Amino acid sequence: DIVMTQSPDSLAVSLGERATIDCKSSQSILHSSNNKHSLAWYQQKPGQPPKLLISWASTRESGVPDRFSGSGSGTDFTLTISSLQAEDVAVYYCQQCYTTPLTFGPGTKVDVK
């Protein structure tokens, strides 16, 4: 199975400041058909289901604010919130979409400092 790790476990950032979450896969998740990484990011607010933010490591889903961006290559990926807003308080998960079993990172809790 592909193991996904995330760091940090939690972080607190001042409003308007940058938040950065790292995600690492235990092996390559490069999709050969399009040369893109099969990596997704989700946001989960309390009492709600997860929401897909980013697919293919860096493609924002429709309606997702552009302060959210994804980057990375190889086995190392990053989710950046460029200017944290109060509504961004949530747990963020990365997921490899490359092969079954699909696996998620353990999550990173983002709070306002």
Added chain:
Amino acid sequence: EVQLVESGGDLVQPGGSLRLSCAASGFTFSQWWMHWVRQVPGKGLVWVSRINPAGITTNYADSVKGRFAVFRDNTKNTLYLQMNSLRAEDTAVYYCGRDNWGTVDFWGQGTLVTVSS
């Protein structure tokens, strides 16, 4: 608008069975792979199973293989998860979701399964 509504969650004794349902609307259900993902309250997300559009190809997490079965009725736009030989560690909120190249691009609100005597 894509909507997924799970139902069927309940309190069940260890060793018991339960069937979850997921009613889909707002998209052509018969053309999409579908997933089940579970989450122990306060914990992380764990993928459980997926099924192809025709209902022929299925995949399972090792932790549920041989005990759970995913199937679908495309005439009713409904996804199912039959859960047998339930264990305490199966206690979780179960979400159904639509697949998009391995991501889950739409999620239901979830249904709670509690396995306890």
